[in-house]
Amino acid sequence: MALERWFRRGRPTRVDDDATPAGLWMKCSACNVQIYRKDLVSNLHVCPECGHHYRMPVDERIASLMDEGTFDRWSGALAPEDPLEFVDTEAYPDRMARVQGKQGRPDAIVTGEGRMHGEPVAMFVMDFFFAGGSMGSVVGEEIARAAERAADRGLPLVGLAASGGARMQEGALSLMQMAKTTTALESLNDLGLPYISVLTDPTTGGVTASFATLGDLVVAEPKALICFAGPRVIQQTIKQELPEGFQRAEFLLKKGMLDDVIERKDLKRKLVRYIRLLLDRPIELEREDAHVAGV
Amino acid sequence: MALERWFRRGRPTRVDDDATPAGLWMKCSACNVQIYRKDLVSNLHVCPECGHHYRMPVDERIASLMDEGTFDRWSGALAPEDPLEFVDTEAYPDRMARVQGKQGRPDAIVTGEGRMHGEPVAMFVMDFFFAGGSMGSVVGEEIARAAERAADRGLPLVGLAASGGARMQEGALSLMQMAKTTTALESLNDLGLPYISVLTDPTTGGVTASFATLGDLVVAEPKALICFAGPRVIQQTIKQELPEGFQRAEFLLKKGMLDDVIERKDLKRKLVRYIRLLLDRPIELEREDAHVAGV
Amino acid sequence: MSLEFEKPILDLESKIRDMRTYGEEQGIDLTSEIGVLESRLESLKQETFASLTRWQRVQVARAPGRPTGLDYVNAVFEGFEELHGDRTLGDDPAVVTGLAKLAGRSVVVIAQQKGRDTKENIHRNFGMSHPSGYRKAMRMFDLADKFGLPVVALIDTPGAYPGIAAEEQGQAWVIAASIQRMSRLRVPAVSVVIGEGGSGGALAIGVANRVLILENATYSVISPESCAAILWRDASQAERAAEALKLTARDLQTLEIVDRVLDEPVGGAHRDPEATMRQVGDALREELDALAPLDATELVRQRRSRFRRLGRFTELEAAASEVPDTRLD
Amino acid sequence: MSLEFEKPILDLESKIRDMRTYGEEQGIDLTSEIGVLESRLESLKQETFASLTRWQRVQVARAPGRPTGLDYVNAVFEGFEELHGDRTLGDDPAVVTGLAKLAGRSVVVIAQQKGRDTKENIHRNFGMSHPSGYRKAMRMFDLADKFGLPVVALIDTPGAYPGIAAEEQGQAWVIAASIQRMSRLRVPAVSVVIGEGGSGGALAIGVANRVLILENATYSVISPESCAAILWRDASQAERAAEALKLTARDLQTLEIVDRVLDEPVGGAHRDPEATMRQVGDALREELDALAPLDATELVRQRRSRFRRLGRFTELEAAASEVPDTRLD
Numbered sequence A, B: 001m002a003l004e005r006w007f008r009r010g011r012p013t014r015v016d017d018d019a020t021p022a023g024l025w026m027k028c029s030a031c032n033v034q035i036y037r038k039d040l041v042s043n044l045h046v047c048p049e050c051g052h053h054y055r056m057p058v059d060e061r062i063a064s065l066m067d068e069g070t071f072d073r074w075s076g077a078l079a080p081e082d083p084l085e086f087v088d089t090e091a092y093p094d095r096m097a098r099v100q101g102k103q104g105r106p107d108a109i110v111t112g113e114g115r116m117h118g119e120p121v122a123m124f125v126m127d128f129f130f131a132g133g134s135m136g137s138v139v140g141e142e143i144a145r146a147a148e149r150a151a152d153r154g155l156p157l158v159g160l161a162a163s164g165g166a167r168m169q170e171g172a173l174s175l176m177q178m179a180k181t182t183t184a185l186e187s188l189n190d191l192g193l194p195y196i197s198v199l200t201d202p203t204t205g206g207v208t209a210s211f212a213t214l215g216d217l218v219v220a221e222p223k224a225l226i227c228f229a230g231p232r233v234i235q236q237t238i239k240q241e242l243p244e245g246f247q248r249a250e251f252l253l254k255k256g257m258l259d260d261v262i263e264r265k266d267l268k269r270k271l272v273r274y275i276r277l278l279l280d281r282p283i284e285l286e287r288e289d290a291h292v293a294g295v
Numbered sequence C, D: 001m002s003l004e005f006e007k008p009i010l011d012l013e014s015k016i017r018d019m020r021t022y023g024e025e026q027g028i029d030l031t032s033e034i035g036v037l038e039s040r041l042e043s044l045k046q047e048t049f050a051s052l053t054r055w056q057r058v059q060v061a062r063a064p065g066r067p068t069g070l071d072y073v074n075a076v077f078e079g080f081e082e083l084h085g086d087r088t089l090g091d092d093p094a095v096v097t098g099l100a101k102l103a104g105r106s107v108v109v110i111a112q113q114k115g116r117d118t119k120e121n122i123h124r125n126f127g128m129s130h131p132s133g134y135r136k137a138m139r140m141f142d143l144a145d146k147f148g149l150p151v152v153a154l155i156d157t158p159g160a161y162p163g164i165a166a167e168e169q170g171q172a173w174v175i176a177a178s179i180q181r182m183s184r185l186r187v188p189a190v191s192v193v194i195g196e197g198g199s200g201g202a203l204a205i206g207v208a209n210r211v212l213i214l215e216n217a218t219y220s221v222i223s224p225e226s227c228a229a230i231l232w233r234d235a236s237q238a239e240r241a242a243e244a245l246k247l248t249a250r251d252l253q254t255l256e257i258v259d260r261v262l263d264e265p266v267g268g269a270h271r272d273p274e275a276t277m278r279q280v281g282d283a284l285r286e287e288l289d290a291l292a293p294l295d296a297t298e299l300v301r302q303r304r305s306r307f308r309r310l311g312r313f314t315e316l317e318a319a320a321s322e323v324p325d326t327r328l329d
């Protein structure tokens, strides 16, 4: 159900689309101020005026978190099949081919290992711009393999979720990825290795209801939409206005569901700190630069 | 704080006091109907007209649950001291001597073993008519010993709670009985032996906040008052009316806190059933008599 | 009440009844005529139910009169004692849990429960759980582990409830936690999809060593109606969506999502609840017998690897831009 | 703000300050006069604080300016990262939890938190937890066990909050569960009563291997005010109740309820927070060092037996009506 928004719109709003000519001005959707697009990008896709966190392309996300030149990609060798021979307005393989071409990867996820402030970590990052970050067999398998490989190598795992939920076009196989990812995470749990989950805008449906909320620590970015059922579905069900801020990160923090809400500029530093504290490693004493883009 | 009601009134209302001449009529405090006292007693202290469950004397309680002649008493060899040299309107030892004389036991509890429908069980029963069933060192120690002896003998434990909470006159030592009873119950847990807790009217304060709610199953008698802070304390704090039925068994069942609310006439049968199911023993197939008084 | 495609069958049954009555009243021997109609009825039933479309099976899975969780609890198990509450938030009537005997063995039962009439349906929230329902299930998992009792989970829900309180109380969190908790069970667990297996709300109690499904039950990532609304902006395209989603028992068997399909009586479970429930009871006994020899470590291992395997994908040749360092388990 | 019995001290301090100012302004050498007053001040302080009544200590334990949980978290620990929420009901501001370093060692910190001013006091509910606070603490126990991190619990609460929502959400259940959960910790646990140890609400995070208490902190089954209200129907008899309840650090040491009393600076913790916090920090380091060699089994055994022993009672000769079959452990 949470995929609804994505498919209705056909394509997500890509204010940060690389196709937008750099250097143009744009109007911030949150504060309405005209901002220089280059400033937005160099500010980790956070509005320099109001701090609104825009959705972030996967490669920039990885660059913002991993020490320069340390990221070693694991994912990319698995591609989706069409087990249901699913056709909606378009055959599933055609839809995939189109999105694969646009996003330059076989499915909605990148996994790998690298260093954060020198600390070795495994990481997965979901690509919301790839079919709404929907989870089919490939996304599930890549996450499962990333968890198992992290365990093999004794690495903590950091996961960045962004997803409309399970992918309808693979039917119940998509549903089963919720159980598959969960059982694969047990390999980290068996070894007492931390898994830290970062929920970014939006994290919904079957992704929220499986690996994304099973972190030893679960944190979110400001104002991220995080839910099981999407706001539209709930509104249709209950025929009632939703409370202000409902299903947003700050709301969920108050409801006890999150360890913290972290601004993007602080994310790398906080993640490293969490890992070092959990693994009883020395924490850095020097003040780290708050802005870590490209580091 | 939960002792408040008990001490304010000086003595609890003992409608079922053995001192009341048998054979007299009494007016049911719940339905106002005139009932024959003998009928009330023979009906397990449940009003034959409206089903109101009156507080039940310990010996009758044991008789109603244990097979006739099978109960072997463990408790009774421990007596309270006066570690704080506590004096309120009366010195603590004097108060104890008075209540001991009246109730015929050294403190507010009876423990032992016996059989229920042939099933061997350990049991403790708190005596609310002994200083409001308050828990000091002796009550804590007797429960702890009962749990440990049950574990030694491979017996499940059934506990019947009725208490105004921790006993003020032994200060923080009373408070520590919450931790002591809890750690002693671990000996049953270590062996996978069931502990079933029955909350009767009233179960409050430090008793509710320790062993009484730590049963593998926690059930209650109809309309029993069960709480941490008593209704008067809450009303004084919040200056507001309390909701209808607040802190009563049925309310707590709805709030998810109880496995079930069980009428006294069904209690023995249910407890035996629970024990047999949990221990994977054969359950009786014949219909058991609903009325088990004196069996 | 009857389903649309059942009409010809019901008409024929009614005709046979009428003829029998007429024959008796008039003292005429219509045995051979009735015999012809009865054999026609039998083949009509066989034909109809052999070739049910997916959408028709969805309707059978939801049919009024189809046995519900509590029907099984009462018919298949002995000495059921319901245990209430999640010790946290409430007692969700959409999930019934407790202890019972199955063929002499104590088990923990978790049953998603729809109503058997409108009043009960409202009480049971149409089988759609709130977080407290899943927390109650998890409490049962704890009890099962502590006392070494096998778990039987009966799945029948349109899905977890999408509402304000449910979201506030962490619907997603609790489904994830239930999946994880069930995957860690140190005792045998068998789940049976007896009606609707609605998405994450079903999977939350579906992480069993063996997953069974009734012939006309369904198990899907999304309801056909919601799927249609999203893909074609038209809920009336549900039939088309049901076909596309491949949500029937046989589909799921092909996809290796379920381990075993249990036949229903011809005409569907709602036409013969007793036979259906016997069938399920027998299967549960067999499955629990088969799992009984396995120890805790093996049960956990088997359950984890069962779910770890699920999915269909292609291993690509290493692309230039990708590190080909993947491995097969 | 000052406590009543502090007045003579504060008056003398103020007199010394005035004299010093006067001397400086007038260019008069008052060194010897000031010296006399200072030594008188020192003995006045010593005398006053050596012989504080129990009720006076209750006031010191509650004094404004006394360091709170978060003060310790910031002064004694390094790199504190607050972790929020109980994953169920909410995030209780009356309990602050997180990860931090203590002398280079990662620990899980749980601190009951009163406000440092009226606004914070309202936000923190005066340090009185709701069930979500205890659930948050239990989540931290889980985290500590999973990653093998010691637990440090700072106790400072008038008690668990007595309110409608708190009761509805199982205040008693969650305190019992927290006592049990903490008793099962497989890692070292040290609790320090830094201010008020109010009843079950304090004990919920007090089931540690070592229980420390500051000299002027209290730990009691009931507040003096409530005790007085019950016993003498008069809350103003709190002083009498405080005496009767034997709730001071030294009393508790005599009763073997606490393992170690930490001296406060003369004048009380609120007059020298830094020295007090250093004292607590040093003690925590020592205690954690001492517990570090113990393995999980030994830690659990030690903690269980520590609490199992508590209580004072007499073993009677067997009475005629009683079965004398009791045994000593």
Ligand SMILES: [Zn+2]
Pocket (backbone or CB within 6 Å): A028, A029, A030, A031, A032, A033, A047, A048, A049, A050, A051, A052
């Ligand atoms: Zn802006």
Ligand SMILES: [Zn+2]
Pocket (backbone or CB within 6 Å): B028, B029, B030, B031, B032, B033, B047, B048, B049, B050, B051, B052
């Ligand atoms: Zn009555």
